[in-house]
Amino acid sequence: MLRKLMIGTVLASGLAALAHAQDGGRVEVLHWWTSGGEAAALDVLKKNLEAKGITWADMPVAGGGGEQAMTALRARVTAGNAPTAVQMLGFDILDWAQQGVVADLNDVATEEGWDAVVPDALKQFSKYEGTWIAAPVNVHSTNWVWINKAALDAAGGKAPETWEELIAVLDAMKENGITPLGHGGQAWQDATIFDAVVLSLGTDFYKASMIDLDPAALSGETMREAFARMEKLRSYVDDNFSGRDWNLASAMVIEGEAGMQMMGDWAKGEFLNAGLTTGEDFVCIRFPGTQGAVTFNSDQFVMFEVGEDLQAAQKEMASAIMDPTFQIAFNTVKGSVPARTDISDEEFDDCGKKGMADLAQANENGTLFGSMAHGHANPAAVKNAMYDVITRHFNGEISTDEAPAELAAAVEAFK
Amino acid sequence: MKERLQDYIPKLVLSPSFFLILVFVYGFIAYTGYLSFTDSRILPSYNWVGLENYERLWKLPHWWRAITNLAIFGSLYILICSVLGLLLAILLDQKIRAEGLLRPIYLYPMALSFIVTGTAWKWFLDPGIGLEHTMHQWGWESFAFDWIKDRQMAIYTVVIAAVWQSSGFVMAMFLAGLRGVDSDIIKAAQIDGASAFTTYRRIIIPLMRPVFLSAFVVLAHLAIKAYDLVIALTGGGPGQATELPATFMYSYTFTRNLMGIGASSAIIMMIMIFSIIIPYLYSELRTGVKR
Numbered sequence: 001m002l003r004k005l006m007i008g009t010v011l012a013s014g015l016a017a018l019a020h021a022q023d024g025g026r027v028e029v030l031h032w033w034t035s036g037g038e039a040a041a042l043d044v045l046k047k048n049l050e051a052k053g054i055t056w057a058d059m060p061v062a063g064g065g066g067e068q069a070m071t072a073l074r075a076r077v078t079a080g081n082a083p084t085a086v087q088m089l090g091f092d093i094l095d096w097a098q099q100g101v102v103a104d105l106n107d108v109a110t111e112e113g114w115d116a117v118v119p120d121a122l123k124q125f126s127k128y129e130g131t132w133i134a135a136p137v138n139v140h141s142t143n144w145v146w147i148n149k150a151a152l153d154a155a156g157g158k159a160p161e162t163w164e165e166l167i168a169v170l171d172a173m174k175e176n177g178i179t180p181l182g183h184g185g186q187a188w189q190d191a192t193i194f195d196a197v198v199l200s201l202g203t204d205f206y207k208a209s210m211i212d213l214d215p216a217a218l219s220g221e222t223m224r225e226a227f228a229r230m231e232k233l234r235s236y237v238d239d240n241f242s243g244r245d246w247n248l249a250s251a252m253v254i255e256g257e258a259g260m261q262m263m264g265d266w267a268k269g270e271f272l273n274a275g276l277t278t279g280e281d282f283v284c285i286r287f288p289g290t291q292g293a294v295t296f297n298s299d300q301f302v303m304f305e306v307g308e309d310l311q312a313a314q315k316e317m318a319s320a321i322m323d324p325t326f327q328i329a330f331n332t333v334k335g336s337v338p339a340r341t342d343i344s345d346e347e348f349d350d351c352g353k354k355g356m357a358d359l360a361q362a363n364e365n366g367t368l369f370g371s372m373a374h375g376h377a378n379p380a381a382v383k384n385a386m387y388d389v390i391t392r393h394f395n396g397e398i399s400t401d402e403a404p405a406e407l408a409a410a411v412e413a414f415k
Numbered sequence: 416m417k418e419r420l421q422d423y424i425p426k427l428v429l430s431p432s433f434f435l436i437l438v439f440v441y442g443f444i445a446y447t448g449y450l451s452f453t454d455s456r457i458l459p460s461y462n463w464v465g466l467e468n469y470e471r472l473w474k475l476p477h478w479w480r481a482i483t484n485l486a487i488f489g490s491l492y493i494l495i496c497s498v499l500g501l502l503l504a505i506l507l508d509q510k511i512r513a514e515g516l517l518r519p520i521y522l523y524p525m526a527l528s529f530i531v532t533g534t535a536w537k538w539f540l541d542p543g544i545g546l547e548h549t550m551h552q553w554g555w556e557s558f559a560f561d562w563i564k565d566r567q568m569a570i571y572t573v574v575i576a577a578v579w580q581s582s583g584f585v586m587a588m589f590l591a592g593l594r595g596v597d598s599d600i601i602k603a604a605q606i607d608g609a610s611a612f613t614t615y616r617r618i619i620i621p622l623m624r625p626v627f628l629s630a631f632v633v634l635a636h637l638a639i640k641a642y643d644l645v646i647a648l649t650g651g652g653p654g655q656a657t658e659l660p661a662t663f664m665y666s667y668t669f670t671r672n673l674m675g676i677g678a679s680s681a682i683i684m685m686i687m688i689f690s691i692i693i694p695y696l697y698s699e700l701r702t703g704v705k706r
């Protein structure tokens with residue numbers, strides 16, 4: 001059925017386009033999925049396109065959050081030679097859309113009914129002023145806690161559901177002689193925990209402070225409580241945490257050196273690769289107090305404006321990304337959940353199933369929010385201003401009492 | 416005709432590099448200067464906003480932190496490198512055996528890039544795997560050296576790594592200077608009964624003045640543009656404890672989408688470098704004329 005739709009799309013875009021699709025067509029894809037699992041996941045898409053006779057020109061720029069990739073993109077766009085599709089996150093997409101250099105995917109989107117299946121919170125980024133500009137690949141949610149099962153059993157065995165229970169578990173782990181919280185001291189990791197802490201103080205509070213940037217919420221008493229909780233969590237981290245990469249922190253939990261890690265669902269890949277099983281060797285829970293709400297970040301392929309000869313292949317690619325079989329194949333490998341809500345969860349593991357159910361539920365209840373730590377709540381300048389305060393506080397440079405006012409001031413300066 | 420050609424050839428040969436430098440160095444300096452007065456964010460824009468970027472820059476605690484760190488790092492780096500370099504050079508200049516073997520050993524760190532130095536020192540200073548860990552394994556349980564994880568002390572670890580890298584180079588500069596000292600002067604001093612210490616303090620070290628000046632200029636500009644060392648060693652952390660102007664500039668221009676502020680910080684860095692280089696060139700050129 002979908003194949004036919006795709007062929008229909010190609011036909012609809014005219015004979016010339018068809019001719020191009022047949023004689024190859026070419027997509028140039030800028031991305032930073034270079035690590036083993038990620039590259040394997042992306043390879044699925046590449047193969048699907050090659051089956052249609054489209055050449056895949058790979059342009060990988062390695063580097064975690066895609067900073068280097070964005071720098072490379074800037075150079076390409078400034079030179080007037082944009083790639084066909086670029087992997088991108090959150091507000092970066094809107095920043096580029098504002099520059100007026102992205103393509104219009106409305107005809108593919110209407111034809112395939114993207115509007116009905118993509119969650120609204122994602123559409124905020126995939127669409128700019130009513131026009132589809134990007135095809136979302138996945139949804140990562142960031143308010144997860146990954147717990148070593150053996151360490152949890154030794155600490156009482158019950159997964160914490162409230163802040164108080166979490167503290168009790170952490171204290172018990174400390175007494176058992178392990179590092180309770182495996183964490184890496186990098187600004188974005190500190191902010192990932194902060195995201196979840198703010199969310200645990202209420203979905204309204206998260207929206208007011210992180211998304212609407214309400215000065216009263218940013219500097220108020222609840223924010224002070226959020227920083228107080230951060231300070232408390234800081235006391236469960238080992239002394240040698242600063243600068244540690246997130247996957248090393250995951251390794252600490254895997255090996256039982258640390259009890260738990262608060263990290264997005266990409267961490268699951270580390271646990272699975274180490275041969276651990278969901279439920280038996282490790283437990284995945286939502287950050288205590290945030291069950292029912294989800295903070296997400298979503299990898300999307302933004303389509304850039306290209307010459308007419310490349311447009312047919314570009315639309316094919318967009319449609320191939322939204323293909324349900326691809327979304328399943330990709331996301332089971334990557335650890336994330338599909339970006340459409342109409343996909344069966346059969347092939348996913350327990351954490352994946354839970355992730356998909358939580359996402360659908362949050363989407364329905366309006367508690368699906370963009371993650372501040374991952375650039376889905378506010379633009380890069382504001383995000384980094386928040387990082388500065390969060391990381392300075394986490395490292396003890398500013399006190400819990402000063403932090404809310406600092407946060408409000410920092411946000412104000414870059415709004 | 417032939418003489419004419421000989422007049423032109425040097426100019427002709429130099430002109431491509433002159434042109435390239437004009438465009439790619441001075442042209443882009445001017446472009447950055449222009450951008451620092453615009454509201455450029457993700458891509459360059461040409462909306463003139465006057466001095467707004469500079470005003471915002473100097474209000475940022477992050478920038479002040481970077482400047483303060485540069486002051487600490489720069490002064491210690493230059494001071495320790497010069498003293499250590501001079502000391503090593505004097506010791507090597509005592510006509511010792513195997514000097515040819517020792518000299519490259521000291522000079523060798525200079526052959527490494529700052530990225531390598533930074534990474535190696537990061538591992539070495541890491542309490543979990545490096546020096547502290549090794550000492551604990553050898554049985555010295557109370558040994559503690561965790562500066563790199565301590566936000567008050569982290570900037571000094573940058574100094575340590577940078578000094579390790581550069582002092583050998585400074586030593587080579589001083590060694591060349593010492594070899595250039597006229598041996599008659601030293602002999603005259605010896606005849607007058609001066610001790611070796613006095614000879615060095617009163618005669619040889621004062622003669623090293625131009626070397627001090629060159630070393631200062633080289634080290635100062637290395638300090639101001641220091642970027643790779645910090646990125647490899649601490650990544651600017653813990654928190655923002657080791658941010659320097661160069662890391663600040665990169666993060667504002669390229670990752671925070673605030674190109675205007677990034678450009679203004681680049682211009683401030685350039686002014687700092689020029690304020691060191693221009694007096695130096697001036698004094699060099701003046702003495703050149705006197706001769």
